[in-house]
Amino acid sequence: MLDFYREFILDHYRHPRNKGELPDADISHEEHNPVCGDRIHMDIKLENDHIADIKWHGEGCTISQASASILSEMVKGKSVEEVRHLSKEELLEQLGMETLTPARIKCALLSLKVLKAGLYGLTSWPDEEDEWN
Amino acid sequence: MYNIEAIRQQFPVLQRRVHGKPLVYLDSAATSQKPLAVIEAMDRYYREYNANVHRGVHTLSEEATAAYEGARKRIARFINARSPRELIYTRNATEAINLVAATWGRTNLTPNDAVLITEMEHHSNIVPWQLLRDQIGFELRVVPVTDDGYxxxxxxxxxxxERVKLVAVTHMSxxxxxINPIAEIARKAHAVGxxxxxxxxxxxxxxxxxxQALDIxxxxxxxxxxxxxxGIGALxxxxxxxxxxxxxxxxGDMIALVTLERSTWADLPYKFEAGTPAIAEAVGFGAAVDFLSALGMENIRAHEIEITEYALEALSEVPGLRLLGPRKAADKGGVAAFVLDGVHPHDIASILDAEGVAxxxxxxxxxxxxxxxxxxATTRASFYVYTTREEIDRLVEALHVVRKVFA
Structure with a gap:
């Protein structure tokens, strides 16, 4: 069995945290992964430039959904500026998925893409900001 | 040090004989020969990791995707693109020009506009603009060439x-x-928009x-x-x-989302790469760029100037032979097009072939x-990284055979 299908990940997949919608969200954003069709929608409520509340919903593989669940826990209560500096490496480390292959890394980073695109309009994938790498 | 013998060793086909004589391949402007590095890279793809790119999770598909995209980055660097996303794989240069005509041209050109081409264009940079002109009705203008080929x-x-919206010009006839003054052309074209x-x-x-330096x-x-x-080229x-x-x-591959009503497009470069691409060919393209980069493009250019100088000199001494184009090797690529009094180019090419000269x-x-x-028509001898002075001598000797046949 691959090491990333651990109980920690499966638990977030089966019992996703912060799943749902925020009708009075300040920021509402959705992105897809065209490669496999994964979809994640995020609603964010801001207070004093901090993420007061975050809800997400979507569908996709274990990695993409668990990643959204874990990311929502990581950023809740954080300032927008802190989230701007949240790197893909930090998220992957939190997921315990530092060794994902290029195709699956998109699954893990879709949630971060949605979050950053919604918050400050990032248009590229978090792993493609340096296009020559 | 440009070691021509070591370079020739890399091209298996150069070892063969034609009509019992060692091949002298002087048709690289039509298509160049392929070095082992390219042949083996493509062979390795088919033997070891043949799989479709982009949608795969399995190991072979990951490897194929990495090779396909890695080649794109090396090709993009080779021409100093700002980003590999600016590099679109096409079937060839012809398809690349047709892509621009069908997308940028169809969207941006109106009957009030003009497109400027030149008299020395290959058909691939004439016909797409004529086809589009016939649909849109813009004016197609043509820059003439001088008697000495400039x-x-x-x-x-x-x-x-100001009516000109596009200048479509060859870099090298x-x-x-x-070799046309592209930087000057670009500067002047941009000045009128x-x-x-x-x-x-x-x-x-x-x-x-x-x-970037040419600013095109x-x-x-x-x-x-x-x-x-x-089977592969680039825009x-x-x-x-x-x-x-x-x-x-x-x-497939060029979409973000598809419903039966409408679709949205994938990011660059995939927006322009519908369907399963030429994967082995992209791998080979990347290997070719590596091969040329290792030789050094400045060194290749210097070698070709030397060979062209030698060829122009030797050919001009053949009685009845008239060369077309610039006479200064530094002004031109490794090409010598000529006519021979009283002999049709097809007859020249046949007799040259019998002498092993292509x-x-x-x-x-x-x-x-x-x-x-x-x-x-003309007869054209064209040179590349592997062309030697001895091969030019063989060409001239064979031309004397032609003259004897038609004397």
Whole structure:
């Protein structure tokens, strides 16, 4: 069995945290992964430039959904500026998925893409900001 | 140190004999020969990791995708693109030009506009604009060439005005060999608000080409003329232009979301790459660029100037032979097109073939240029990284055989 299908990940997949919608969200954003069709929608409520509340919903593989669940826990209560500096490496480390292959890394980073695109309009994938790498 | 023998060892086909004589391959402007590095890279793809790209999770698909995208990055660097996303794989330079005509051209050109081409264009940079002109009704203007084979820049200045929206010009003529002043053309075109498309099919394989230094907008080139495989080429374009252009072909791999009512497009470069691409060919293209980069484009250019100088000198001593195009090797690529009094180019090419010498005879997909110089066809010898002085000597000897047959 691959090491990333651990109980920690499966638990977030089966019992996703912060799943749902925020009708009075300040920021509402959705992105897809065209490669496999994964979809994640995020609603964010801001207070004093901090993420007061975050809800997400979507569908996709274990990695993409668990990643959204874990990311929502990581950023809740954080300032927008802190989230701007949240790197893909930090998220992957939190997921315990530092060794994902290029195709699956998109699954893990879709949630971060949605979050950053919604918050400050990032248009590229978090792993493609340096296009020559 | 340019070790010509070591380079020739890399090209298996150069070892063969034709009609019992060692092959002298002087048709690289039509298609170059392929080094072992390219042949083996493509062979390795099929033997070890053949799989479709982009959608796969399995190991072979990951490896194929990494090789396909890695080649794109190396090709993009080779022409100094700002980003690999500006590099679109096409079938060849012809398809790259047609892509620009069908997307940028169809969206941006109106009956009030003009497109400026030149008399020394290959058919691939004439016909797409004629087809589009017939649909849209813009004016197609043509810059003439001078008697000695240069672009008439005075006429260019006269023909370039605010109505011109695109200048489509070859970097290096496939017949005359003339290297056109692209940076100057781009500067003048931009001053009147026109974009510049450069046909780099002959220049990219033979000399350093830097899209940023030239300050151009589109560049088309083919792998098979630069030691790579047939079936793949590239369009480079400025990113803002590519982002504004509609897709070329619809299908898989070029979409973001598809419903039965409408679709949205994938990010660059995939928006322009519908369907399963030429994966092995892309791998081979990348290997070709590595091969040329290792030799050094400056070194290749210097070698070809030396060979061309030698060839122009030797050919000009053949009685009854008339060369077309610039006589200064530094002004042209490794091409010598000529006519021989009283002998049709097809007959020349046949007799040369019997002597083991491969040249091209015909209009070289540049019929307007043949009309300009009032010749039905020409014989063309063209050179590359592996061409030697001894091969030029063999060409001249074979031409003396031709003269004897028709004496």
């Amino acid at each position: 672009l008439d820049m005075e006429a260019f200045d006269r023909l370039l005005d 496939n017949v005359l060999g003339t 026109a974009l510049v498309l450069v046909d780099g099919a002959q220049s990219v394989p033979h000399m350093p080409v830097d899209v 907008d589109f560049l088309a080139f083919s792998a098979h003329k630069m030691a790579g495989p047939t 480079w374009a400025r990113r803002d232009l590519l982002e504004a252009m509609p897709p070329y072909m619809g299908g 040249v091209r005879a015909g209009h070289h997909c540049a019929q307007p240029l043949m009309q300009r110089y009032n010749v039905p």
